[in-house]
Structure formats: C-alpha cells, structure tokens
Amino acid sequence: MADSLNLPDSKLPHVGTTIFTEMSALAAQFGALNLSQGFPDFDPPEALRQAVVDAMNAGKNQYAPMAGDWDLRSWIAEDTERRTKRDYDVDSEITVGAGASSLLFAAIQAWVHPGDEVIALAPAYDLYQPAVQLAGGSLVVVPLRGADYHLDLEAIASEITASTRMIILNVPNNPTGSGWSYEDFDALHILLANTDILLLSDEVYGPLQHDGRKALSLSSHPALSQRALVAASFGKVLHATGWKIGYLLGPAELMKEVRKVHQYDVFSTGAPLQAGIASFLKSQDGQHHLAALPAFYQSKRDQLLHGLKGSRWNWTPAESGYFQVLDYSGFDDRSDREVVHEWCRKGAENGVALIPLSPFYPNGIPEGHPTHRVRVCFAKNEATLDEGIRRLLLLSNPS
Ligand SMILES: Cc1ncc(COP(=O)(O)O)c(C=O)c1O
Structure with a gap:
C-alpha cells in the first residue's frame, strides 16, 4: 500500500x-x-436445471426487469395469494433480488435513518446488525424466550422507544427453527397499533415446516401486512442457494423506497435463473x-x-x-x-x-x-x- x-x-x-x-x-x-x-x-431438481438451460437457449441472457422477471413475479403473486389470502400487486409490490439478503439489506437502507433504533430478536441472523449500522441506526437485541426460543412480546414492548423505526422478525428462526402462532401476530398488532413502527419479516425458511405445522407468514395478517416487508428465498426451497434469487413483498409505498436502493446496488439479477424458476414453478414438477x-x-x-x-x-x-x-x-x-x-x-x-x-x-x-x-x-x-x-x-x- x-x-x-x-x-x-x-x-x-x-x-x-x-x-x-x-x-x-x-x-x-x-x-x-x-x-x-x-x-x-x-x-x-433436474427439471429446474433444464428449465434454466432452456431459458438461456431461448435468449433470456440480458438484464431482467429491475423489479424481476414478470412471469416469476406473477407466480409469486398467485402463490402468496393462495397461501396467505394477501393480494400483492405484481407491478408495485413484489421485487426479485440477489437472494433474500440483498432485499433485506435494501429494505434496511431504505427505511432506517441515522439515530433510529431497530429491534431484532436473538438468536439473530448476522446480516441485520451491520446493515442497520451502515444505515446509521442502532440494533436493539431482544432475546427469544426459554430453552425452545419462543417469542417474548413483553421483552419487545419494554424496548420500544420513540426512536424505534423497525422490528426485524425471522420466522421461522435461523438457527433454532422456532416459529410463531397467529395469536402472536395478533398480540404484536395490538402492541404496535398506535405506532408507526415498520416490520421486516425474514421468512426464508417459511415453507420448510415439520410435524404437520402450517407455514405462517406475516403476509397473512391483514393489519400487520400493511406495515410489513416480507422476504423469501428460492435458494432455500429449490436447493439452489448458490443461485442467489430471492424476493420481497410489501405495500407499494414501502416497496417504492426499497426499489430506489435495489436499483443501484443490484438493479437486476440472473435473468435465465429467474425465467427458469418461473417456468419450473408453474409446471407440475414444480x-x-x-x-x-x-x-x-x-x-x-x-x-x-x-x-x-x-x-x-x-x-x-x-x-x-x-x-x-x-x-x-x-x-x-x-x-x-x-x-x-x-x-x-x-x-x-x-x-x-x-x-x-x-x-x-x-x-x-x-x-x-x-x-x-x-x-x-x-x-x-x-x-x-x-x-x-x-x-x-x-x-x-x-x-
Ligand atoms: C435467516 C436468513 N435470512 C436470509 C438468508 C439469505 O438468503 P439468500 O441466500 O436468499 O440471500 C439466510 C441464508 O442463510 C438466512 O438464514
């Protein structure tokens, strides 16, 4: 040097x-x-790998749209509506990025201002702390409760201040696999009712449920979903973590700001991967x-x-x-x-x-x-x- x-x-x-x-x-x-x-x-799956090769051979090799491949976003909208009854607009409320990571990061940069506090529940995925710090905010860590790591709403309530901008949820939780109940969502709704606190819900393991449990997304809560950005990852559900394709859902007014960051840090990602994933997921194999x-x-x-x-x-x-x-x-x-x-x-x-x-x-x-x-x-x-x-x-x- x-x-x-x-x-x-x-x-x-x-x-x-x-x-x-x-x-x-x-x-x-x-x-x-x-x-x-x-x-x-x-x-x-082999059919998915073939769909990506087919997409490349069909010329899907230039920039995908900034918000994501249209077919993929329309599949995401239909799938989310089926699972959660929440109808996200394909144009303005769904964004595909370089894994869930890039969109979690963009959401934090877009909405956390210097001096803001962001609550995260621990054990916490390691991306949250540096992302909040780079945005000028500070992370307030609230531990999950007990030997099996369940939600502690009282502990969250005790950390809410006038500076709390956002709560980051990770349901199901990495590393513990613990989840939430719909009653937990209701209780959170009551807790946040008179606040402007935003929610960032990291749901990358959502579909991987054991013992007959039903996947529970914040998107399924009509009131909370109005203040929530919800992240998901195709890497996890398609055994393709190296492809780094994920997406974010959220009300248009929240998403608009996230896209301002996304369009300059990622802009768009893996066009043939997105097209191949869309074609696979729309098929019977998918x-x-x-x-x-x-x-x-x-x-x-x-x-x-x-x-x-x-x-x-x-x-x-x-x-x-x-x-x-x-x-x-x-x-x-x-x-x-x-x-x-x-x-x-x-x-x-x-x-x-x-x-x-x-x-x-x-x-x-x-x-x-x-x-x-x-x-x-x-x-x-x-x-x-x-x-x-x-x-x-x-x-x-x-x-
Ligand atoms: C909790 C959590 N969030 C986000 C991610 C990142 O997902 P992606 O690979 O789609 O960026 C991971 C990856 O391990 C994770 O465990």
Whole structure:
C-alpha cells in the first residue's frame, strides 16, 4: 500500500468474517465433514436445471426487469395469494433480488435513518446488525424466550422507544427453527397499533415446516401486512442457494423506497435463473417439488435425531427449517466457539464442522439464556447424515 494513503476509520470496525464462512473454511482446511453452513449437498431438481438451460437457449441472457422477471413475479403473486389470502400487486409490490439478503439489506437502507433504533430478536441472523449500522441506526437485541426460543412480546414492548423505526422478525428462526402462532401476530398488532413502527419479516425458511405445522407468514395478517416487508428465498426451497434469487413483498409505498436502493446496488439479477424458476414453478414438477418439501426435510431432521437418540446430546426437535440446535452441556462445559474449533480439527476421519450459537447474539448471550449449543445443518443426503451422526456420537462418547 502507498505510504501516503491515509485511510479513514472502518465503517464496520467490529465486523469480521461471518461465522458461516469461518467454519466452512475451517472444514475445508481440516477435511472435516461440513454440517455448518446452510446449504444442501444435493442438486436442485433436474427439471429446474433444464428449465434454466432452456431459458438461456431461448435468449433470456440480458438484464431482467429491475423489479424481476414478470412471469416469476406473477407466480409469486398467485402463490402468496393462495397461501396467505394477501393480494400483492405484481407491478408495485413484489421485487426479485440477489437472494433474500440483498432485499433485506435494501429494505434496511431504505427505511432506517441515522439515530433510529431497530429491534431484532436473538438468536439473530448476522446480516441485520451491520446493515442497520451502515444505515446509521442502532440494533436493539431482544432475546427469544426459554430453552425452545419462543417469542417474548413483553421483552419487545419494554424496548420500544420513540426512536424505534423497525422490528426485524425471522420466522421461522435461523438457527433454532422456532416459529410463531397467529395469536402472536395478533398480540404484536395490538402492541404496535398506535405506532408507526415498520416490520421486516425474514421468512426464508417459511415453507420448510415439520410435524404437520402450517407455514405462517406475516403476509397473512391483514393489519400487520400493511406495515410489513416480507422476504423469501428460492435458494432455500429449490436447493439452489448458490443461485442467489430471492424476493420481497410489501405495500407499494414501502416497496417504492426499497426499489430506489435495489436499483443501484443490484438493479437486476440472473435473468435465465429467474425465467427458469418461473417456468419450473408453474409446471407440475414444480408444484410436486413444493408440496413434497416439508416431508422431505422432516425426514432428514428425523434421521438425525433418531441417530442421536440415547446419546448425551440434548435437543428440542426443530419445528421448521433445515437446522437443528443441539445442546452439548451433558458432556462438555467449554464455550461453543472453543468446541466447534476443536471438533473441526479432528480432521478427515472424525472431524465435523458445526456453527456455535453465541455469534447469533450481537451483544453476547444474556444471563439466564441457554448456552452450550451448536447448530447442525441437516440439508444433507442420507449418507452424509449417517456419517455426521457417527461423528457426533463419537464426540459425545469419546471412549
Ligand atoms: C435467516 C436468513 N435470512 C436470509 C438468508 C439469505 O438468503 P439468500 O441466500 O436468499 O440471500 C439466510 C441464508 O442463510 C438466512 O438464514
């Protein structure tokens, strides 16, 4: 670097590499089995891959419209109406972006002003804190309640001030898989009734429900959806996280401002991917894929938990999503960061990469909340899960 270059302070001095990148890199370095970062080790459906190739061959290779491929947005509108009864306008209330991430980020930049407070519930996905900080706001962290991480409306109420601009929800929650009930939405509605607080609902794991639970979207609450931007991800539901295609729903007056950011940071994304996804989802193959998704992931969760039965691992079965939180306090009392590093270093034969839960608490895990927990990604094929179970059992019973 040139001697004379005098760089200003970092805008994000406390941000390092995400824990997901860190653990995946460590897994690669030591050859450990990677059950850390949230991506499947199997491919998207063949018919979907073919639809994308067909879209490329049909010339869908230039910029998609800024708001997203028209066919894809019209499928999203129909699907959302079917699931939630909420009718979003295809022109002005649906935007497709580079994964849910780009739109969550754009929504925060568009609506959070310097000095604003934004409430997020912890464990919290790591994107929220730096996005709020870059917008000049501050994140107020409210922990989810109890050993199974449920909503604590009283705790949220106690953190609301005149400066609260937004509450970020993540339902179902990453990493815990815990969800909400419609009664929770009603209670939130009463809490916010005389405020102008906006909601940003990160619902990327919404369709992945276990044990017959019904996916619950904030879009389905007529009153709350008036103040809500709702994010979803095709990466999660189509086993295609690397394609980075997601979308945002919201009332036109909220979406208009989000698009002002989106059109300059992303503008538009993956035209043939969007067109291929639209064509797949409109086909019978696509409909079957979505209908089979809950049972598909539930069987993976069950394979994992069945394999660990009777061991010194403890858990509450994940209600949704493709992560399972495991409690290792029955056999190790070291910190979660310490154990995941050591378990990864066991290498190619017995090593396993997991995600510690403490990084999901931007201010640390508060007194009285669960510690000694790690996240396992079970979006893996049967053989990988069997091998993961073998290694997890070895950790809990080393002799
Ligand atoms: C809670 C949560 N929100 C958002 C995202 C990002 O989704 P996408 O890959 O569509 O950007 C993820 C990805 O892991 C996530 O876990």
